[in-house]
Amino acid sequence: MTHLENIFYLGIKEFRSLYRDVGMLALIAWAFSLGIYVAAHAQPEALQHAPIAIVDDDQTALSTRIADSLYAPYFKKQVVTSSGEADLGMDRGLYSFSLEIPPNFQRDVLAGRQPAMQLNVDATLVSQAFIGAGYIQNITGSEVAESVQRYRSVSTMPAELAPRILFNPNLTQAWFSAVMEIINNVTMLSIILTGAALIREREHGTIEHLLVMPLTPFEIMASKIWSMGLVVLVAAAFGLEVMARGAVGVVIAGSVPLFLVGVALTLLATTSMGIFLGTIARSMPQFGLLMILILLPLLLLSGSMTPRESMPMVVQKIMLIAPTTHFVGLAQAILYRGAGLSVVWPQFLAIFGIAVLFFLAALVRFRRSIGTMQT
16 A cells, blocks of 8 residues: 555656646647647648639630639639739749630530640649649549530449448548547657656656655656556547547547547556656657657557558568557547447557556666666
């Protein structure tokens, strides 16, 4: 009981230290509130009022039909008089697209020729340029084909593909982005909070006060892990229920308590990583540089941004030692597909094993660092 009391009261001390750290509190508040909302809506699912300039040198029914087919909310159309004016607007960033319809375009189409329209794309906006170019190509192609046929037709194929979209029928990008942002923030903040707590003790000199008390390294380390882990766990629950489900409108298919159990297991691993990095770094700037080396692989290669199946096989196998890889898998299975414990127990078991290994490694390193300070 004495050990548990020491761990509990040391954790309360960590809460008080965090309460006085305004910058860290602001980071936590942003990451699990507005940060989730911004990440959910940062990447548009479709074009939204993309500015396009149309140079109509044909002035016929077909050219007018093409110009009228590029309408809101996908495009913000503006007809200009010359290609020079359109090029000047592209150079100034006024237009994302410039479509030039050449003279005698309708006559050449009706004569069976293949006239070409020129589409200029501002590729500095990569995602919008890629999506918009495809939109314009499909729209103009269908308008020209229907004009030649003189009626709107629906082509009938010998075989028909009937897609059935599961778990996200409308392919809403915000549902995926919001939940993955929570997962990434859990990893990032848990490492930062525990590592910063240890470095703050060293910089303020309070670690020496702890060393002269009847406390063990296990108690000091465990207090930082449970207190900072609890902060991130509560913040993650708030972000999932209030921001993701409430503000963004994500439909949660599975059990939220089961997901939070997975968060708690992952926090045991990531907070231990924070302690380990805190024993290596001698200052917050050094800790920040180490965070870059650790966080980028954890976030980019865990499957939260791109599917693991698209990565090289060597990378997939290496990332199996990272807790975030299994955390992303169980989170997607529970929250999106409604999976239960009978489905995700392998991920839970893998995270628990990795967490125990990381905890033991951090404890060994922490004991050595304390032994060096005492000598």
